[in-house]
Amino acid sequence: MEKETAKETVSKNFIEQMIEKDLAEGKYEEICTRFPPEPNGYLHIGHAKSILLNYGLAQKYHGKFNMRFDDTNPTKEKVEFVESIKEDIKWLGADWEDRLYFASDYFEQMYEAAVKLIKKGKAFVCDLTAEEIREYRGTLTEPGKESPYRNRSVEENLELFEKMRNGEFEDGSKVLRAKIDMASPNINMRDPVIYRVAHMTHHNTGDKWCIYPMYDFAHPIEDAIEGVTHSICTLEFEDHRPLYDWVVTELEYPHPPKQIEFAKLYLTNVVTGKRYIKKLVEDGIVDGWDDPRLVSIAALRRRGFTPESIQKFVELCGVSKANSSVDYAMLEYCIREDLKMKAPRMMAVLDPVKLVIDNYPEGEIEYLEVPNNMENPELGSRKVPFGRELYIEREDFMEVPVKKYKRLYPDNEVRLMNAYFVTCTGCEKDEEGNVTVIHCTYDPASKGGNSPDGRKVKGTIHWICAETAVEAECRLYENIVDEEKGVYNKEDGSLNLNPNSLTVVKGCLVEPELGKAEAYDRFQFVRNGFFCADCHDSKPGAPVFNRIVSLKSSFKLNQ
Ligand code: ATP
Ligand code: MG
Numbered sequence: 283m284e285k286e287t288a289k290e291t292v293s294k295n296f297i298e299q300m301i302e303k304d305l306a307e308g309k310y311e312e313i314c315t316r317f318p319p320e321p322n323g324y325l326h327i328g329h330a331k332s333i334l335l336n337y338g339l340a341q342k343y344h345g346k347f348n349m350r351f352d353d354t355n356p357t358k359e360k361v362e363f364v365e366s367i368k369e370d371i372k373w374l375g376a377d378w379e380d381r382l383y384f385a386s387d388y389f390e391q392m393y394e395a396a397v398k399l400i401k402k403g404k405a406f407v408c409d410l411t412a413e414e415i416r417e418y419r420g421t422l423t424e425p426g427k428e429s430p431y432r433n434r435s436v437e438e439n440l441e442l443f444e445k446m447r448n449g450e451f452e453d454g455s456k457v458l459r460a461k462i463d464m465a466s467p468n469i470n471m472r473d474p475v476i477y478r479v480a481h482m483t484h485h486n487t488g489d490k491w492c493i494y495p496m497y498d499f500a501h502p503i504e505d506a507i508e509g510v511t512h513s514i515c516t517l518e519f520e521d522h523r524p525l526y527d528w529v530v531t532e533l534e535y536p537h538p539p540k541q542i543e544f545a546k547l548y549l550t551n552v553v554t555g556k557r558y559i560k561k562l563v564e565d566g567i568v569d570g571w572d573d574p575r576l577v578s579i580a581a582l583r584r585r586g587f588t589p590e591s592i593q594k595f596v597e598l599c600g601v602s603k604a605n606s607s608v609d610y611a612m613l614e615y616c617i618r619e620d621l622k623m624k625a626p627r628m629m630a631v632l633d634p635v636k637l638v639i640d641n642y643p644e645g646e647i648e649y650l651e652v653p654n655n656m657e658n659p660e661l662g663s664r665k666v667p668f669g670r671e672l673y674i675e676r677e678d679f680m681e682v683p684v685k686k687y688k689r690l691y692p693d694n695e696v697r698l699m700n701a702y703f704v705t706c707t708g709c710e711k712d713e714e715g716n717v718t719v720i721h722c723t724y725d726p727a728s729k730g731g732n733s734p735d736g737r738k739v740k741g742t743i744h745w746i747c748a749e750t751a752v753e754a755e756c757r758l759y760e761n762i763v764d765e766e767k768g769v770y771n772k773e774d775g776s777l778n779l780n781p782n783s784l785t786v787v788k789g790c791l792v793e794p795e796l797g798k799a800e801a802y803d804r805f806q807f808v809r810n811g812f813f814c815a816d817c818h819d820s821k822p823g824a825p826v827f828n829r830i831v832s833l834k835s836s837f838k839l840n841q
Contacts, residue, residue: 295601297335297542301343301512310511310537313345317371318352318385318504321363321485323556324571324578325370327592327613331547334596336514337376348508349378353386354500356484364485366571370579375589385504386486392495392503393447395533396458396477400439404532405476406432407442408459415457418464419472425465426472432461446479449492453479460499462528470525474498498522502529505539513539516546517605547599548607551761551769552577558777567779568762574816574828575762575783585759586804586814586830588624591617610761614831621804621812621830626654626661629699629744630792630807630827632756634673636748637690639704641723642670647749650730652700655806664795668701671748673791675809678743679720681709688741690720696741699808703728703739744808752797755826756813758785792825799825809833 294302304310315336319329340347349371351364371378399405408431410418420426434442446456458477466472476499481492495503505513513526520543530538553559554577562568562576571578574585582592595616599608647669654661674690683691690696695705704722712718727734731742760783763769767778796805801817805827813827820826 296603297339297512297514297544297601298342300542301339304511305343313340313343313511314348314509315340315345315512315514316348316350316505316508316510317376318350318501319367320352320355320358321360321367322355322358323363323560324366324580326554326579327549327552327577327582327595328547328554329370330374330579330592331596331599332514332516333371333374333376334593335544335601339512339514345511346381347376347378348381348383348510349376350383350385350504350508352497352501352504353384353484353486354495354497356480356482356494361485366580370583373583373589374579374592381508383504383508384486385500386484388500388504388507389487389491389495391507392500393493395503396443396495396499397440399460399476399532400443400458401436402532403436404461405439405458406434406461407439407446408432408457408473408475409455412454415475419469420464422469426469428464429459429473432473443477446477446493447491449481451479453481455479458493460525460528462525468521468524470498470522471528474525498525499529502526502539502541503533506530506533506535509537510539511537513541515541515543517543517603518546519543543603545602545605547596548605549577549610549613550607551610551763551765553762553769553777562762562777574757575759583802584814584817585828586802586812587613587617588620588804591620594620617812617831618833621806623655623658625804625806625812626664627656627806627808628793628796629666629746630754630756630790630796630805630810630813631673631675631744631746632787632790632807632810633676634746634789634791635676635679635717636719637672637674637679637704637745638719638721639670639672639724640707640721644670646670647747650700666700666793666795667747667750669747669749672698672745673748673751674720674743674745676717678741679706679709679717681717689743690722690741694741695737695739696743697728697731697739698724699742699744700731701729701745702726702731703733746791746793750794751791752794752823752825754790754792754796754824755819756787756790756810756829757816757826758787758829759783760785790827796827797823797825799827804830806833 317333317336337347408429418427457475459473460476462471464472476496477493480494523541526541572580572584595613647667649665650668651663652666653663679690690706692706702724704724707721709717710719762783764778764780799815803815806812811832812830814830816826816828
């Protein structure tokens with residue numbers, strides 16, 4: 283017991299420590315976190331980390347978790363993405379209850395906030411062009427230069443800002459800037475632009491607004507309005523924190539939220555950048571944003587990953603302040619661990635060759651009782667048909683066995699999984715020498731695959747009864763990029779694609795039970811890996827399975 287507690291104390295991450303301190307000091311009564319995606323694309327595994335982190339903290343400290351679309355930039359946002367993002371978050375298991383917000387619903391309050399800054403002499407309308415603003419900004423080593431419009435009177439600023447709102451100025455002709463410090467060593471503090479003119483239709487507010495707030499101004503206001511206490515974001519915003527603090531301080535919010543940064547999650551050998559994924563989709567290299575070779579949440583779901591496996595993965599990754607890449611094999615480890623006990627273990631033959639049991643009664647089909655998962659009796663059992671003609675994997679037979687080969691070859695006896703012992707008596711071949719039919723005899727006394735007299739067999743192979751077999755398509759995946767070469771081409775930055783990332787295997791034969799698979803049903807196909815019925819293409823009677831992951835891995839978790 284003592285040990286357990288000690289372990290828990292040690293494993294608290296820096297964000298948890300900060301929250302506990304804030305709660306202990308009475309800084310906040312209850313915490314509130316949020317996930318604030320821009321609806322400009324599909325969510326990926328990195329976002330899952332942020333979602334589960336924010337939701338998990340709210341759960342742990344009995345606080346709230348808000349869902350907020352950060353839709354302050356009308357150029358890239360689409361309703362389609364809003365829907366996919368909601369679906370993905372729900373699927374991951376995060377629950378925002380009744381707190382679904384849109385930053386665009388706060389435009390009026392943001393406008394009021396800007397007016398407040400103007401009145402305090404902390405913001406001014408600037409006529410410099412974007413180019414000039416950049417020139418005036420200075421560099422990391424040189425201070426910036428003040429705008430000639432910086433000292434406009436409060437009245438003039440109020441009037442001009444109202445005119446900006448009323449659409450009297452063209453895009454880019456005027457901006458509102460915070461008046462902070464052009465000599466600040468932090469460039470973000472050199473009178474940053476907080477509002478711009480943009481005559482654009484917004485997906486939520488339509489044509490109501492022609493001025494839009496900039497991210498650095500909008501985000502802290504959104505957090506403050508919602509009563510967010512810990513605004514967790516990724517490291518690239520660290521240098522923006524002084525501006526975040528400046529905004530909430532100048533606007534005099536009674537319980538200002540605080541920004542905390544953590545390192546982004548990167549995975550080896552996968553493509554997460556929206557720009558690259560978009561190109562893969564457009565070039566037809568993948569079949570949409572949910573192609574199972576991608577690591578968008580939609581793709582992981584389609585491939586067969588479970589929310590639990592992703593939760594486990596995120597937990598193992600931990601939270602840190604240093605950027606690093608996590609091995610993709612760790613994600614595979616998590617899904618294997620999760621499905622090991624949950625998924626029924628079924629038989630599917632991916633590369634079938636016929637096996638005939640010559641001493642088995644012709645025309646007879648018997649139904650063998652087979653446990654669904656030897657390690658988990660809760661999954662019950664099923665009846666699997668067995669008959670005289672079966673299919674086995676082509677690789678499970680060798681006419682002339684190589685050294686140490688334990689499966690079928692002439693005169694060798696093996697176990698047909700859950701069924702009988704059989705001894706190979708020979709094979710038939712076509713003109714080209716390909717094996718077409720393998721012959722064997724069975725020992726009726728070995729029913730259930732148990733040795734009748736203590737004799738041992740070294741190999742156990744899986745099989746499918748020919749008469750009731752259902753034809754299936756299996757899709758096998760490798761990384762979409764070539765692991766050896768690295769994700770990006772050093773010369774032109776393009777992706778180093780792996781030409782074998784998808785193998786479509788048609789004509790696989792599966793148990794009748796698998797013919798009834800419904801979208802997202804997951805199974806272990808003995809020896810072949812974990813598979814999931816494809817949500818787009820699998821149909822009853824004509825199933826299509828995605829291989830989620832193979833059974834073996836060299837990955838070891840150091841625990
Ligand atoms: P991308 O760069 O992949 O397009 P983004 O940061 O532009 O992602 P947003 O919609 O702005 O996407 O992100 C929503 C939230 O997800 C932010 O709080 C962001 O910090 C977080 N996030 C994005 N990528 C990652 C990642 N790889 N790891 C952890 N959190 C991430
Ligand atoms: Mg972004």
